[in-house]
Amino acid sequence: MLSEQAVPVVRATLPAVGGALDRITERFYDRLFAARPELLRDLFNRGNQAGGEQQKALAGAIAAFAGALLERPDERPDAMLSRIAHKHASLGVTSAQYKTVHEHLFAAIAEVLGEAVTPEVARAWDEVYWLMANALIAVEARLYRRTGVPEGQVWRSMEIAERREETPDTVSFVLRNPDGTPTPPFRPGQYVSVRVPLPDGARQIRQYSLSAAPGRSQWRITVKRVAGEPAGEVSSRLHDRARAGDVLTVSAPFGDLVLPEGESPLLLASAGIGSTPMLSMLDHLASTGSTRPVVVVHADRSPATHAHAAELRRLVAALPGGALHLWYEEPGDSGARPGRADVTTLDLPAGVTAYLCGPLPFLRAVRGDLLRRGVAAADVHYEVFGPDLWLGHEG
Template sequence: MISDTSRGVVAATLPVVGEHIEEIARRFYRRLFSEHPDLMDGVFNRGNQVHGHQQQALAGSVAVFATALLETPERVPEQLLQRIAHKHASLGVRADQYQVVHDHLMWAIGDVLDDAVTDEVAAAWDEVYWLMANALINQERGLYSARGVRPETVWRDWRVVRRIKESDEVVTLVVRRVDDRLVKASLPGQYVTVRMRMPDGTLQPRQYSLTRADDGEHRQFSVKRVRGAGGDPDGEMSTLLHDSVKVGDVLTLSVPYGDVVLDDSRPVVFACAGIGIAPMAGMLSHLVAAESALSVTVLHADHDEASFPLRRQVVNDVLALRNARMYLWYENGSRSLEPVDGVFEGLMDPGAVEPAQDAVYYLCGPLPFMQSVRGRLLDAGVAARDIRYEVFGPDLWQADLD
């Protein structure tokens, strides 16, 4: 809880900080990497830096946290902190790195706002930062402890034993452990961070959802090829995994993390588009392994049947479950050779399917898709607390805060 002294200062300065927060974030990252280039080598996704996504996410998170301290001082934005903490844990972020971030962020605030940052203002925002940082440090400490790892030991080598071409744009990689250490099972819906050396020598991390339940020896994840648009380059990690990684190669993966995991105590509805099927495939695989009788409804949208990633695995898992249904929406027609419960042409309309009572909804896919589906669900009377979503990359939506 923020002190009474700082509360008034933050309330008075939040509008001007909020107005300039994205510029503050840009200058912060520029100076951070200039002074600590090692942080770009294995910790930060430089693709997100190029597109500005990381800057926007940082700016939004700080502004939201400060606002919560003022408006709901009795509770912090738990979903926001959980999402960040899981990302950080999957990257092996250390507690001491928060001091480095603090120093450069406070510098950036002063550099942008100049004379407006008095000693009193600096002290108030310093308090905001450490309230947020310490909350994250505590959560991350718990996440490391639960997995029996330390920040430097979240990583482990795995050997590629199978490549599956799911579609022209998606490849699935199956990896097997190369040592005798115990494999702690992932939770349904979680992801791993893959770390690889890029052609220029820089180590880069990317997160990928686990698309099949662990069996004690293997893990499976699927990668969509990232195509550059508007002159942007293609995704460097996805290009390597598609074009260069072969059976027998060794990859470095983190232990699994992720806060969007399956609640199997209630009926579930999975609504996804494109590669957004990935975490849903992992959840379905866990349900099959558990021989679950849970009521499951899968709603999936894609361009057409050929572009539907993990289609064979997902359909087989739906058929294997005792109480599961599946409906498809294809932009380019309404034909399917799969034994599903319904196929529609056009964009997904969850209202076309009778929902299970008291269901939890899981969304994943492009942001406009999730915004549209979530809006329709809310209009239909589904409570916001019953709609959960997974974002690939920094969360620029933060719909959990609605």
């Protein structure tokens, strides 16, 4: 909770700070990487930095958190914090790094806003930062404890047991512990980070959902080749070089878009490679003999680009309460509906909880349709691959 003296200052300056956040975050990253170039080389996604997505995501997170402190002073935006904390934990972020961020972020604020940053304004926004940072540090500490690792020590070596070509631009890797011991447990829907050495000496990190059920001796990730450079440098490296027998550096599992326990009805809606966490959930439901109602929606470009299409059909068919609805932009004779997914046409069970994964336009469209149909905002959960440019818009 903000102090009484900080509330009016943050309220008065939020429009100015919010309006300048894109410039502030751009200057922040310039300063940070000039002082600590290894962070860009080995921690931050260079593709997202080059495209500006990470700067926008940071700006959105700060503005959303400050707005929440003002609008709901007795609450904490836990959904937003949880998503960020899980991503940080999967990268091995440590509490000490928040001091480094603070140093360069507040220097950037002073540079961009100049004399408008009075001591009073600086103190108020310092409160905002440390409320957010300390909340994240606390959540991340709990995640590390739950995972059974020291702070930041999330990495392990995993051997590729099998490589499978799923579509022309999608490949899956079955991973196992090199010593043959069972892989650690995870919750259906979670992801791991993969740290890949690149020709220029960088070790770039990307997140990939675990696309099969937990409780087995192996993990599976599915990697879609991302076009462009440097955005696709990790996926391209894995596609071009990773083979059975190779060893990858992989994090412990994290992620808060996870299958809820119980028998309540579910809507699992995905687009493109966003189907991967849903496959893990469906595989778990099928392997445990679940009878809960599950409506599955998937959208893709065509049958040829739909990774794990036959597996998706098989898993849904194995569920007594399962129903599958497919949309392809180019359906051919697949039996799928043409165009984009439209949940307004579906018969959704009362009390449904929705889980969405895919590109941001898909998430916004499906979430908006669900809200208009009367699904509570609190019952719509999402995962977006890459920087979350939708922070603060969950309602």
